[in-house]
Amino acid sequence: MKRLLCLLALAMPLACAAAPMTNDDVIKLVKGGLGEATVLQAIDGAEPGFDTSPDGLVKLKQGGVSDAVIQRILAKRGGAPVAAPAPAAAAVCSECGTVTGIREIEKPRKVGAGTAAGAAIGGLLGYAVGGRGNRTAGTVVGAAGGAVAGNVIENRAPEGRTYEIGVRFDDGSSRVFTQETHPAWQQGSRVKLVNGALAPF
Numbered sequence: 001m002k003r004l005l006c007l008l009a010l011a012m013p014l015a016c017a018a019a020p021m022t023n024d025d026v027i028k029l030v031k032g033g034l035g036e037a038t039v040l041q042a043i044d045g046a047e048p049g050f051d052t053s054p055d056g057l058v059k060l061k062q063g064g065v066s067d068a069v070i071q072r073i074l075a076k077r078g079g080a081p082v083a084a085p086a087p088a089a090a091a092v093c094s095e096c097g098t099v100t101g102i103r104e105i106e107k108p109r110k111v112g113a114g115t116a117a118g119a120a121i122g123g124l125l126g127y128a129v130g131g132r133g134n135r136t137a138g139t140v141v142g143a144a145g146g147a148v149a150g151n152v153i154e155n156r157a158p159e160g161r162t163y164e165i166g167v168r169f170d171d172g173s174s175r176v177f178t179q180e181t182h183p184a185w186q187q188g189s190r191v192k193l194v195n196g197a198l199a200p201f
Helices: 002-017 023-033 036-045 056-064 067-076 113-131 133-157
Strands: 096-105 163-169 174-179 192-196 197-200
Touching: 023 036, 023 067, 036 067, 056 067, 133 174
Parallel strands: none
Antiparallel strands: 096 163, 096 192, 163 174, 192 197
């Protein structure tokens, strides 16, 4: 009999230690100054004995328990798996983007500018070379020859080109950049804006 009593006495502390955690236990932890992370860890490791009725939840809130802890109690009481905290969202690079397209634009040539300039210069030369009696004829011939020469030179001049580069940035914005030289990228290339100009990513 004495031995049985001793065994019961030893078992009592173990039974107390395994008692489910209640709302009062949580309030006691919070009022004791324990941090939220510590309280959550204690809830996760305990046998749930919480009162999740409206009155029980109000009592928790009045006891200073945070919403995060109350939600964990509800999840624990309902047997739902405790969700891991969501990872922090990676910072978006607002100066990084992807080339969406490249368009080559030809600059129109100023037709007639070379012809007019050549005619004016040729006329002056013809007037000077024609002498006193042939200045009119020299002027006409010089203007005609200068116009032809100016037109030939104008036609041989290289056409100007510009390039429009469309870029969609990682923050969702889009911009179009213009440059005189042929771009080193193609559609789908990753680029970065450096000092107002595009550079390889």
